[in-house]
Amino acid sequence: MTVPDTGRGPLSTVVRGGGPGLLLAHGGGGGTVDFAPFIGxxxxxxxxxxxxxPGVGATPRQTEPLDLDDLADRLVATAADAGVHTFSVVAYSLGCPVSVRLAVRYPERVRSxxxxxxxxxxxxxxxxLVGVWRALAALGxxxxxxxxxxxLIxxxxxxxxxxxxxxxxxTEELARALPEALDDHxxxxxxxxxxxxxxxxxxxxLVVAARADQLATPRHSREIAAGIPGARYVEVPGGHNLAEESADEVLGVLDGFLRPVSGRDDSRLPDTGAD
Structure with a gap:
C-alpha cells in the first residue's frame, strides 16, 4: 500500500495503546477534546x-484554504507514520465528510x-449557522x-x-479554547x-446521530446512512457535543460495533510501498 506523499509537513498526532489500528478524525476546531473520554x-x-x-494542537495553520482530498491524504500519511497502515475510523462532525472521502480514496486501508x-x-x-459563526468570529x-x-452545540x-x-x-472556558484557525475549518x-x-x-x-443536535441535526446523519450501502443508523441522547453529553452511550455503541469488525491485528505490519 503506497503512503500518500502530500508534500506537506506532518500533522501533530496523539498515539495511544496497542492492537488493531483506530484512526480518529476530529471536528472543526476540535482535536483531542472531541474524543477525550473515549481515548483511554x-x-x-x-x-x-x-x-x-492544520491550526489545531501543534499543527501549523495553513495559508491556503483546506482541501478535503489533501486532508484525507494527510490523515492516512499520519497513521502510516505512526506504523498503522490499516485501521477503523471513528469520525466526528467535520471529520465525517473527511473520513468518507478517505474511505473512498483508500479502500484498502479502511476496515470500518x-x-x-x-x-x-x-x-x-x-x-x-456557520455563516453567523464566522461573522461573530470576525468581530473578535x-x-x-x-x-x-x-x-448551538x-x-x-x-x-x-x-x-x-x-x-x-x-462559555469562558470555550472562549479561551477556540483556535484562531477555526475559520479555516x-x-x-x-x-x-x-x-x-x-x-x-x-x-x-455505523452512523451515530445525537437526538438534540442543533448543528448537524439527525437529518444529516440519516442522509449519510441512506447513501452508504448497508450502513447502520443509531441515535444517542444529547446535543452536538457528544464527548461531554453522551460519553457512556457513545462508548457502548462503539464497543458493540468495533469489537466484531476489528479483525486480526495486521495494522502495524511494515508498509512495503507496493500497491
Whole structure:
C-alpha cells in the first residue's frame, strides 16, 4: 500500500495503546477534546491515532484554504507514520465528510467507519449557522462567540439543567479554547459535499446521530446512512457535543460495533510501498 506523499509537513498526532489500528478524525476546531473520554477506553484494545488538522494542537495553520482530498491524504500519511497502515475510523462532525472521502480514496486501508454527528454537505440551515459563526468570529469578541457556540452545540436539556454560573464558566472556558484557525475549518464546512462518495463506501459503517443536535441535526446523519450501502443508523441522547453529553452511550455503541469488525491485528505490519 503506497503512503500518500502530500508534500506537506506532518500533522501533530496523539498515539495511544496497542492492537488493531483506530484512526480518529476530529471536528472543526476540535482535536483531542472531541474524543477525550473515549481515548483511554479505546486505547485498551486499539492503537489509537488522532491527528490534528492544520491550526489545531501543534499543527501549523495553513495559508491556503483546506482541501478535503489533501486532508484525507494527510490523515492516512499520519497513521502510516505512526506504523498503522490499516485501521477503523471513528469520525466526528467535520471529520465525517473527511473520513468518507478517505474511505473512498483508500479502500484498502479502511476496515470500518463510525460517523458521529456528521453531515455529507451543509444544508441551508447549517450554512446559515456557520455563516453567523464566522461573522461573530470576525468581530473578535470571543465571549460573544463562545456564548453562541455553547447554545448551538449543547443539548437543550443539558444546558437548561446547568446554573448560570456553570454556563458562564463553560462559555469562558470555550472562549479561551477556540483556535484562531477555526475559520479555516468552517470555510471547509461550507464547501464540503461528499454525497456522490457515499455509494462508493464499501466497508461496514455505523452512523451515530445525537437526538438534540442543533448543528448537524439527525437529518444529516440519516442522509449519510441512506447513501452508504448497508450502513447502520443509531441515535444517542444529547446535543452536538457528544464527548461531554453522551460519553457512556457513545462508548457502548462503539464497543458493540468495533469489537466484531476489528479483525486480526495486521495494522502495524511494515508498509512495503507496493500497491
Amino acid at each position: 477506553p479505546l486505547s485498551r484494545r486499539f492503537t489509537v491515532v488522532l491527528p490534528h488538522y 467507519l463510525v460517523l458521529m454527528a456528521g453531515f455529507a454537505r451543509p444544508d441551508s440551515r447549517l450554512r446559515l 469578541d470571543r465571549d460573544l462567540l463562545a456564548r453562541f457556540v455553547t447554545a 449543547t443539548g437543550e436539556d443539558r444546558l437548561n439543567a446547568q446554573s448560570r454560573d456553570a454556563v458562564r464558566a463553560r 468552517l470555510d471547509l464546512v461550507e464547501r464540503v459535499d461528499v454525497r456522490d462518495d457515499l455509494a462508493k463506501v464499501d466497508v461496514p459503517t
